[in-house]
Amino acid sequence: MLRSWYETIFDERYPDLFGPLEQDPEEEVSQIAGLLSLPPGASLMDLGCGRGRHAIPLSRRGYRVTGVDLSEKMLGLARERASREGAYVDWVREDMRTFVRPGAFDACLSLFTSFGYFGDEDNQGVLVNVARSLKENGVFLLDLRNARKGLSGENVERAITVPSGSLSLRVRFDRATRRVRAEHTLSRSDGIRISSAFDVRIYSEEELTGMLCHAGMRVTAVHGSLDGAPFSSGAERMVVIARR
Numbered sequence: 131m132l133r134s135w136y137e138t139i140f141d142e143r144y145p146d147l148f149g150p151l152e153q154d155p156e157e158e159v160s161q162i163a164g165l166l167s168l169p170p171g172a173s174l175m176d177l178g179c180g181r182g183r184h185a186i187p188l189s190r191r192g193y194r195v196t197g198v199d200l201s202e203k204m205l206g207l208a209r210e211r212a213s214r215e216g217a218y219v220d221w222v223r224e225d226m227r228t229f230v231r232p233g234a235f236d237a238c239l240s241l242f243t244s245f246g247y248f249g250d251e252d253n254q255g256v257l258v259n260v261a262r263s264l265k266e267n268g269v270f271l272l273d274l275r276n277a278r279k280g281l282s283g284e285n286v287e288r289a290i291t292v293p294s295g296s297l298s299l300r301v302r303f304d305r306a307t308r309r310v311r312a313e314h315t316l317s318r319s320d321g322i323r324i325s326s327a328f329d330v331r332i333y334s335e336e337e338l339t340g341m342l343c344h345a346g347m348r349v350t351a352v353h354g355s356l357d358g359a360p361f362s363s364g365a366e367r368m369v370v371i372a373r374r
């Protein structure tokens with residue numbers, strides 16, 4: 131059977147293809163702890179934790195962290211690093227469409243556009259699972275690309291120089307499906323080219339507010355960055371905070 135894009139692209143190519151777009155995770159973790167006023171020792175779930183960029187520093191800060199991801203390759207990188215650094219994270223290989231731990235977490239994090247990969251019904255299902263996994267008054271942080279940019283029809287085509295060569299990004303928004311297709315191609319200095327493409331449903335703040343409410347959460351803030359900057363049309367990110 132043909133596998134979906136999100137089952138194939140998150141592998142050893144990922145750090146080269148997406149790494150150059152990542153911000154400093156240590157700084158992001160400090161910002162997240164501040165934004166959410168996390169109490170010491172809080173239990174956290176990082177949904178779509180990838181190679182543990184945030185889960186590992188969060189665990190080092192004394193939080194009890196569960197990292198959930200579908201990709202065995204990404205989890206393999208995460209486990210390796212955690213054991214190298216002596217950090218403990220409960221790594222779980224599971225699909226976010228099915229992962230639920232009723233009432234287990236003080237906070238759930240979905241970072242660096244790890245939401246919107248499926249059709250509307252399944253995306254809503256993920257939010258329902260998150261709400262069920264949160265304790266009463268638990269908090270959910272959803273960090274996405276700024277939807278207003280996608281929804282305004284902005285297409286991006288740019289190349290950036292990275293240590294291994296040149297990375298070109300091509301982002302196209304389809305008005306009919308309200309999905310963005312992004313292609314990343316790395317042309318390495320040694321002549322090798324690697325590429326991958328992902329396809330994400332872009333939700334406006336209003337749509338997300340409705341979906342979160344339907345899942346049993348209420349939006350308490352929307353920021354333009356993890357540093358808590360106000361949200362605006364020009365913001366790079368859309369960081370939605372909701373409570374159960």
Ligand SMILES: C[S@@+](CC[C@H](N)C(=O)[O-])C[C@H]1O[C@@H](n2cnc3c(N)ncnc32)[C@H](O)[C@@H]1O
Nearest residue numbers: 136140178179180199200201225226241242244
């Ligand atoms: C864009 S990456 C972000 C990773 C991480 N949050 C970070 O900031 O580095 C999205 C992650 O979601 C994971 N993922 C994709 N589909 C998934 C699914 N159905 N269930 C759980 N995780 C999934 C991928 O394997 C990947 O690690």
